[in-house]
Each structure stands twice: as C-alpha cells, then as structure tokens.
Amino acid sequence: MYMKILITGVAGMIGSYLLRDLISSGHKVIGVDNLSRGKLDHIKGVNGFNLEKDFMKADLSSIESCEEIFARLTKGDVIIHLADVVAGLGYVFDNEHHIFRENNIINSNIVTLSRRIAPCRFIYVGTACSFPKSLQLGSKSVMREEMLFPAEPESSYGWSKLIGSLEMKYAFKKSNIIFTTLILHNVYGRYTDYSIQTGQVIPSLIHKALLLKSGEHLKVWGDGSQSRSFIHASDVSSALVKVINYPNTLPEYIQIGPNQATTISDLAKEILRLCGIELKPQFDSSAPMGDLGRACDYSVAQSILEWTPSTSLRDGLQDLITWIKPRLNQSKSNP
Numbered sequence: 001m002y003m004k005i006l007i008t009g010v011a012g013m014i015g016s017y018l019l020r021d022l023i024s025s026g027h028k029v030i031g032v033d034n035l036s037r038g039k040l041d042h043i044k045g046v047n048g049f050n051l052e053k054d055f056m057k058a059d060l061s062s063i064e065s066c067e068e069i070f071a072r073l074t075k076g077d078v079i080i081h082l083a084d085v086v087a088g089l090g091y092v093f094d095n096e097h098h099i100f101r102e103n104n105i106i107n108s109n110i111v112t113l114s115r116r117i118a119p120c121r122f123i124y125v126g127t128a129c130s131f132p133k134s135l136q137l138g139s140k141s142v143m144r145e146e147m148l149f150p151a152e153p154e155s156s157y158g159w160s161k162l163i164g165s166l167e168m169k170y171a172f173k174k175s176n177i178i179f180t181t182l183i184l185h186n187v188y189g190r191y192t193d194y195s196i197q198t199g200q201v202i203p204s205l206i207h208k209a210l211l212l213k214s215g216e217h218l219k220v221w222g223d224g225s226q227s228r229s230f231i232h233a234s235d236v237s238s239a240l241v242k243v244i245n246y247p248n249t250l251p252e253y254i255q256i257g258p259n260q261a262t263t264i265s266d267l268a269k270e271i272l273r274l275c276g277i278e279l280k281p282q283f284d285s286s287a288p289m290g291d292l293g294r295a296c297d298y299s300v301a302q303s304i305l306e307w308t309p310s311t312s313l314r315d316g317l318q319d320l321i322t323w324i325k326p327r328l329n330q331s332k333s334n335p
C-alpha cells in the first residue's frame, strides 16, 4: 500500500538506507535533517527523491522548524523518527548534558506535533545502551525486551532514548496510532560518521587502521574483552520496512540485533585482516570501554515481524572498508 512517510534524520546512516528501501517500494518520502552528522551526499541521486522538494534542512530542537515540517503532513501519514544525537563512546561521555537535553527536546517536539496530525504509524528507534548497566556483563548477557525496566542505563544517551520511548507511549497509548520502539544494538554501515573523534567503534577503527604507517599499531580502547552485537544498517532498514507494513498493534519494544556478541579484540583483528594489515591491535586498558557486553535475543522480531539479520559481520565490514577507503584517499589529496 502506498504511504507518505516522513523520515527524521534522513541524511544519517540508517536514514540513508531506509530512504532507498522505501522509495524502491514505491512510497513517497519526505526527509528532514540538520546535517550536523548526516550529509547531503548520502541522499543525493536517489531516484524518486527530489532534494529540492522532498528534503528540508531544519533543526528539530526548534519547535518553529518542526511546525513548518509538520505543515506538510496530514492525518494517516507515517512518521519514522531517527533524528537524535548519537556518537562514539568518547563523545557520549564527554557531552552527557548536551546529548540528554538535545534528545529530550527533539523527541518531545516531534511527539507533541505528531499528536496533532494523527499519523497512522509512529516508529521510534531506541538503543541497547538503555538496558541496565548491571545486566550488561559480557557476551553471555543476553538482553530481552522486558529487561529494560527497572531502568539503570550507564549513559545520559541511554536515558534520553528511553525517555523518548516513554514520551511516545504516553502521547499515543489512548489513540489509534500504531507505535513502537525498535531497540537497536550497535549499528554500522555506509553513510556513517567515520571521524576518529566522534565516529562509533567500527568506522573509527577502520579509519585508524587505514591510516596506519609501517610499524604502527592499531590502538583500541579498553582491554578488548568488552563485546557488542553488531547489526548492519541494511538489516535495521529491513526491520523498519516490516514494521511499517505490519497491520496490527505492535509491542512497545522490539529488539533488533544478532544473537551473538563479538569482542572488540576480535573485531579489531578482523578489521586489520580485511585491511590487509599483518599487525596485532594494541589495547589501552586505561581508556573507557563502556558496558562490558551484551547480546540480543531477537525472538520477538522473528516471531512478530518474521525478521532475521542477513548481513554477516565480515561482509558488512568489507563493504564499509570499501566505502571509507576512497573517502580517506580523497581527503588526503584535497586536505
């Protein structure tokens, strides 16, 4: 069925995959982003998405900007809300108040205005960082949706995302709007921020590995034993498409991630191998490592949405290296 869909954060990593998937399924997409992390390059040249008409550059922490965007929506449209401040561990712990405040304002603006237009669906994305810190103890700690509460996330980012999902629930629970929060594990893919300072672990390790000079070691934060469930952005996009097409009421939370966790040590070794570098990573135990580890029980997604992950970590990493490499070469030749 044809739908008109607003994607917030459309020029970011997940938004750029989702835009392509929705357009190729024949939907009308309009997108908004303030380009703080996303880039126009990521969404340029997508057939059926006209940058001039269908994209709006706007800051969603301003209610006035949000009003302008919502003036383009009508009852029954779909809203997929991806825009929030997200970054690597270092940035998150150095900017806790900024992230908390910014995400709460963005989420509150979007949810409040959505109530007015009554979309047929409102989809939010949460994070595995919202699970209680005390439950994330290693690769054998398997997260299930009901473990989110009582809440005790480690970071202000984890709290802000959980509060976003609660605001959505309180706004829509007495309406006919179908809503859910997809709780995403660690997402990676093209169209990502690969800066060493602000990028997440996979793109920033690839960036560092590709810059290594002979004899240098790949420096990795923590002792390498911490683990994460890495999920490719194309698999997240396929889950979002399934959610949009689901005809009935959805559970409040659905986890999206693979059921095995990879240690950061294994991840770093695999990245070095795929980059053709015959060196071992060097671990910095004094650097922050975040939660110790978590894996994802995706049985709710499997039974309700018939969703399973399809991109292997090796294939996803190889594809991302292929995407980042020419960009680094280009910035070397145009410093």
Ligand SMILES: NC(=O)c1ccc[n+]([C@@H]2O[C@H](COP(=O)([O-])OP(=O)(O)OC[C@H]3O[C@@H](n4cnc5c(N)ncnc54)[C@H](O)[C@@H]3O)[C@@H](O)[C@H]2O)c1
Residues within 6 Å of the ligand: 008, 009, 010, 011, 012, 013, 014, 015, 032, 033, 034, 035, 036, 037, 038, 039, 058, 059, 060, 061, 081, 082, 083, 084, 085, 086, 106, 125, 126, 127, 128, 161, 183, 184, 185, 186, 187, 188, 191, 192, 193, 200
């Ligand atoms: N990447 C992950 O590992 C991961 C894991 C769990 C959840 N998520 C969630 O998924 C969503 C998308 O994440 P992503 O990985 O694609 O990140 P991203 O940074 O690539 O995408 C987010 C987009 O939102 C935009 N944005 C930020 N603040 C904005 C504002 N005030 N106004 C308008 N646009 C704004 C950014 O420019 C960016 O393009 C986020 O809500 C994030 O919290 C991501």
